[in-house]
Amino acid sequence: MSSHINIIKLSVGTENVEGLAAWQATKRAQAPDGSPRHVTRMWPKREAEILNGGSIYWVIKGVIQCRQKILRLDEYIGSDGIRRCSIVSDPKLIRTQGSLKRPFQGWRYLKPEDAPLDLPEGRENEEPLPIELNKALAEIGVL
Template identity: 35%
Template sequence: MPVHLLKVAVGIAEPAQLETVQRGRRHIVDGREVVYGYTKRMPTRRDELIGGGSIFWVIRHVILLRQPILDMFMVTDEDGDTYCRLLYAPELVQVEARPLRAFQGWRYLDPATAPRDLSTTESDLPAHLQQELRALGLL
């Protein structure tokens, strides 16, 4: 069963900004477009992550987006430092907005507790309205 990652989108104020930043990180790998991401260490549950997992992006203390994880591997830069390069699908999928306390680095997220993807109609609403409507039982 796949597992997911939670990661804070540091310096990002809204989903459109993350999309803009990631446009500059797009590359073609084995004939497909991917977005590069980086972390210091390889997640120990790598096989579960690339077997259908996604990275869920936390923006301003709220989970708002997910992005499928395609692959990850260790690389060494020109200074001899090693780190893990993650390859994401370029599509950002809006998910049910869910508040989350601050944390550093990344965390695993069980698929059973992951926010669900939003329909096109729901994703047109700002995150704070989605939360209010959900609290009222209207979404």
């Protein structure tokens, strides 16, 4: 049994993994040290498990397409004075096998045994499949 837990999050408005990388390269999407971050309202109750090897899995166009190792959780106080959680991740986006995911709000925990596998060595730089084909293949369990 694994002693870590992952997070899954929708990447709203993103068309592909490259679009997510481009967004994360902007100053607005970076922690003060330049690492990519995602600011969320809720602080994870399972913080220790997340920081014990967890990743953030990104759902793009209804398919889990990549993940990033979570480095830390930082406190972020917005201009409204409300405390939020900044999920800071490794800049490296690791492509995963496509896995369909229905829309949801916020983020969710993702058990390691339920997470899609990373793409095999050498496939991470292949041209991505069209979204509809990726969805169709994931539906029949080919990816």
